[in-house]
Amino acid sequence: MPSELPLPRSAAEALDAADPLRGFRDRFTLPEGVLYLDGNSLGALPAHTPAHISRMVEQEWGGGLIRSWNEAGWYDLPRGLGDRIAPLVGAAAGQTVVCDSTSVNLFKVLTTALRLRPERRAIVSELGSFPTDLYLTEGAAPAHERRLISRDGDTLRELDELLDQDVAVVLLSHVDYRTGRLQDMAAVTELIHRHGALVVWDLCHSVGALPVRLDACDADFAVGCTYKYLNGGPGSPAFLYAAERHHDRAEQPLTGWFGHADPFAFEPGYRPAPGIGRFLTGTPPLLSLAGLAAALDLWQDVDLGALRAKSLALTSLFLQLTEPLGLPSLTPAEPSERGSQVSLRHPQAYPVMQALIERGLIGDFRAPDVLRFGFTPLYLSHAQVWDAAEALRDVLATGVWREPRFAAAAGAVT
Amino acid sequence: MPSELPLPRSAAEALDAADPLRGFRDRFTLPEGVLYLDGNSLGALPAHTPAHISRMVEQEWGGGLIRSWNEAGWYDLPRGLGDRIAPLVGAAAGQTVVCDSTSVNLFKVLTTALRLRPERRAIVSELGSFPTDLYLTEGAAPAHERRLISRDGDTLRELDELLDQDVAVVLLSHVDYRTGRLQDMAAVTELIHRHGALVVWDLCHSVGALPVRLDACDADFAVGCTYKYLNGGPGSPAFLYAAERHHDRAEQPLTGWFGHADPFAFEPGYRPAPGIGRFLTGTPPLLSLAGLAAALDLWQDVDLGALRAKSLALTSLFLQLTEPLGLPSLTPAEPSERGSQVSLRHPQAYPVMQALIERGLIGDFRAPDVLRFGFTPLYLSHAQVWDAAEALRDVLATGVWREPRFAAAAGAVT
Numbered sequence: 001m002p003s004e005l006p007l008p009r010s011a012a013e014a015l016d017a018a019d020p021l022r023g024f025r026d027r028f029t030l031p032e033g034v035l036y037l038d039g040n041s042l043g044a045l046p047a048h049t050p051a052h053i054s055r056m057v058e059q060e061w062g063g064g065l066i067r068s069w070n071e072a073g074w075y076d077l078p079r080g081l082g083d084r085i086a087p088l089v090g091a092a093a094g095q096t097v098v099c100d101s102t103s104v105n106l107f108k109v110l111t112t113a114l115r116l117r118p119e120r121r122a123i124v125s126e127l128g129s130f131p132t133d134l135y136l137t138e139g140a141a142p143a144h145e146r147r148l149i150s151r152d153g154d155t156l157r158e159l160d161e162l163l164d165q166d167v168a169v170v171l172l173s174h175v176d177y178r179t180g181r182l183q184d185m186a187a188v189t190e191l192i193h194r195h196g197a198l199v200v201w202d203l204c205h206s207v208g209a210l211p212v213r214l215d216a217c218d219a220d221f222a223v224g225c226t227y228k229y230l231n232g233g234p235g236s237p238a239f240l241y242a243a244e245r246h247h248d249r250a251e252q253p254l255t256g257w258f259g260h261a262d263p264f265a266f267e268p269g270y271r272p273a274p275g276i277g278r279f280l281t282g283t284p285p286l287l288s289l290a291g292l293a294a295a296l297d298l299w300q301d302v303d304l305g306a307l308r309a310k311s312l313a314l315t316s317l318f319l320q321l322t323e324p325l326g327l328p329s330l331t332p333a334e335p336s337e338r339g340s341q342v343s344l345r346h347p348q349a350y351p352v353m354q355a356l357i358e359r360g361l362i363g364d365f366r367a368p369d370v371l372r373f374g375f376t377p378l379y380l381s382h383a384q385v386w387d388a389a390e391a392l393r394d395v396l397a398t399g400v401w402r403e404p405r406f407a408a409a410a411g412a413v414t
Numbered sequence: 415m416p417s418e419l420p421l422p423r424s425a426a427e428a429l430d431a432a433d434p435l436r437g438f439r440d441r442f443t444l445p446e447g448v449l450y451l452d453g454n455s456l457g458a459l460p461a462h463t464p465a466h467i468s469r470m471v472e473q474e475w476g477g478g479l480i481r482s483w484n485e486a487g488w489y490d491l492p493r494g495l496g497d498r499i500a501p502l503v504g505a506a507a508g509q510t511v512v513c514d515s516t517s518v519n520l521f522k523v524l525t526t527a528l529r530l531r532p533e534r535r536a537i538v539s540e541l542g543s544f545p546t547d548l549y550l551t552e553g554a555a556p557a558h559e560r561r562l563i564s565r566d567g568d569t570l571r572e573l574d575e576l577l578d579q580d581v582a583v584v585l586l587s588h589v590d591y592r593t594g595r596l597q598d599m600a601a602v603t604e605l606i607h608r609h610g611a612l613v614v615w616d617l618c619h620s621v622g623a624l625p626v627r628l629d630a631c632d633a634d635f636a637v638g639c640t641y642k643y644l645n646g647g648p649g650s651p652a653f654l655y656a657a658e659r660h661h662d663r664a665e666q667p668l669t670g671w672f673g674h675a676d677p678f679a680f681e682p683g684y685r686p687a688p689g690i691g692r693f694l695t696g697t698p699p700l701l702s703l704a705g706l707a708a709a710l711d712l713w714q715d716v717d718l719g720a721l722r723a724k725s726l727a728l729t730s731l732f733l734q735l736t737e738p739l740g741l742p743s744l745t746p747a748e749p750s751e752r753g754s755q756v757s758l759r760h761p762q763a764y765p766v767m768q769a770l771i772e773r774g775l776i777g778d779f780r781a782p783d784v785l786r787f788g789f790t791p792l793y794l795s796h797a798q799v800w801d802a803a804e805a806l807r808d809v810l811a812t813g814v815w816r817e818p819r820f821a822a823a824a825g826a827v828t
Binding site for chain 2: 029053057102127131134135140142227233236237256260266267270283362364366
């Protein structure tokens with residue numbers, strides 16, 4: 001085990017001095033003494049969010065009461081916040097809504113896609129994908145044949161072998177939650193379309209970490225999470241994208257009143273809203289939407305090109321600094337194939353991560369042997385990447401993770 | 415039009431002096447100059463809620479970050495808050511969860527119930543029920559035969575005529591959102607079971623307004639809203655009840671990771687949680703759950719018998735005071751058939767309600783001709799009921815509602 005890292009901290013500090021995004025760090029409230037490399041599980045608190053939420057609670061709810069549905073614009077939030085997320089995922093307006101959880105939205109878009117290909121009886125997803133994606137293919141397509149590609153193989157080749165006229169839908173993660181591998185959305189979508197199938201992209205680990213180009217890639221449907229890189233707050237509602245060309249024929253079964261063409265006419269029969277609105281279902285959780293609205297105020301100032309450049313600089317630096325430690329990396333070395341995280345393997349990853357957490361470095365553990373470090377370009381510096389690498393070096397060099405108090409297993413949340 | 419109400423305000427004030435719930439008024443923050451009779455659309459802000467939410471945002475999210483899933487008990491909230499609602503709906507522990515919207519939960523319980531009666535091909539609901547209930551029967555049971563009872567007829571007789579061996583499920587509102595009529599849950603449930611069908615009760619307009627006795631009535635499933643009488647905040651997540659006897663065989667299609675038996679094992683296949691947990695789907699919106707948690711702190715001090723007694727006193731007083739105005743009432747005169755609202759008909763109900771709102775009395779309008787007044791026993795006094803009746807008398811006597819500015823139509827939200 002090396003006694004020091006291959007670069008001095010001053011090299012990282014020099015990169016910070018030239019970082020065009022360094023001003024964003026002050027727009028977040030982070031606890032003292034914590035090096036937070038888990039923004040890909042739960043994003044940090046934007047500094048202005050508490051005041052935004054307090055105002056919503058005290059003035060809009062407490063003062064405005066029911067009037068705020070119109071006067072404070074609550075009713076427009078699912079579509080309005082969707083249109084504010086749209087530039088982050090490369091979508092023209094009117095194709096994105098914020099509502100429900102990623103899981104519920106997966107059910108909606110999978111069901112819709114299957115109904116658009118009623119003669120096809122198979123669904124393709126990834127072995128080892130984030131489990132809720134796999135579980136929802138069971139729930140949404142209980143009678144369909146299930147086919148799986150691996151998530152670390154040659155995706156285009158594997159898909160080309162699996163796709164045929166029976167495949168209705170392919171559900172893929174844009175960035176894999178475990179390895180951080182980034183798919184080539186344009187090439188994969190094109191291949192799926194060539195076989196007549198539809199694609200659903202899960203953007204949970206790419207939105208807010210890198211530019212996404214749904215329209216340019218001709219994607220059909222997408223879902224994504226707003227509480228990771230977008231910093232919307234714990235459990236903040238998810239988003240759902242449906243390409244405009246599918247709107248008129250889209251039929252999703254969660255036919256609640258918010259998806260009705262005229263929710264306040266109280267018509268006895270369901271008549272879906274024109275456009276993306278038909279993917280809404282019930283009354284949205286407005287306090288949680290307020291947290292997301294505050295976070296999106298911050299995103300409107302972010303240049304996505306600079307974001308991607310810094311993300312790759314951070315992950316490349318961490319890979320470079322930790323390479324001498326000898327832990328196998330699950331994350332692609334090639335930058336263009338990488339999201340904004342680094343996953344390293346260690347046979348005792350759980351106690352190692354516990355020892356890091358005790359030192360103030362919060363990353364997370366993924367069974368059975370993965371140390372996962374998320375790098376959020378808006379609030380992490382290159383110097384912190386150096387500190388994280390040094391913490392890992394030190395924990396491994398001292399063997400502190402072998403102490404019994406780090407051995408207990410516990411739950412964790414992505 | 416009478417020039418004064420049939421009782422002096424002092425009579426109402428005397429009732430307030432003897433009101434055992436009068437202390438609760440100070441536990442809410444209500445805007446000055448507003449007489450709020452719309453707590454059945456959106457409940458008022460409990461006074462301690464802003465501090466509760468701020469603490470959650472700043473300490474649990476901002477300070478605790480991802481650690482709060484375990485350390486702040488976030489992960490347990492869907493079940494924990496469900497068990498705190500359970501006494502309000504007459505449910506033993508372990509049968510209620512808080513999650514998603516009422517609409518999404520309706521989809522889950524309707525689908526589950528239909529799968530428990532696979533040989534039966536009809537579903538019964540109410541003509542004129544709250545629209546999302548009707549829409550969800552379409553979404554959850556697109557191929558089932560649809561049968562409707564009226565909502566103001568003899569429910570037991572109508573059901574007895576409609577029910578046969580083809581009926582799988584009956585979906586009913588415990589209290590009708592428009593008329594305020596209360597169903598006899600015990601008798602109706604017993605009749606439905608006698609025909610071999612299952613019942614789903616919509617408790618949106620009864621929970622927090624009167625005692626509900628799901629277990630004692632042998633109910634099968636129920637859903638309900640937490641942002642009306644429970645005061646959980648705008649769009650706060652709904653609850654779902656499933657009787658324990660159905661848990662083992664319950665299969666709902668929204669098979670997200672939060673409903674898995676071991677969500678953090680990241681197993682490739684879906685394996686439903688034992689018990690009520692299998693009705694969970696995705697990551698819950700925690701800011702909105704924090705609002706509900708604060709509201710439930712208040713409910714633990716409420717005696718439901720006193721609540722019901724005051725509710726009936728308020729609605730009876732309003733009916734008595736407004737009877738000379740000559741507006742036909744949609745709300746049953748018989749107290750045992752009444753929820754906690756009064757609905758009066760007026761051919762120009764929309765401008766009349768707008769004129770009332772301008773005077774500071776917030777109720778709502780339901781097309782085509784209904785003035786709806788909700789009476790929340792925790793923060794309304796008898797004197798305010800008198801003030802409301804006087805406002806209505808005055809608006810009708812002066813004809814101010816005929817002024818052109820009150821004529822425009824607008825949206826409204828229950």
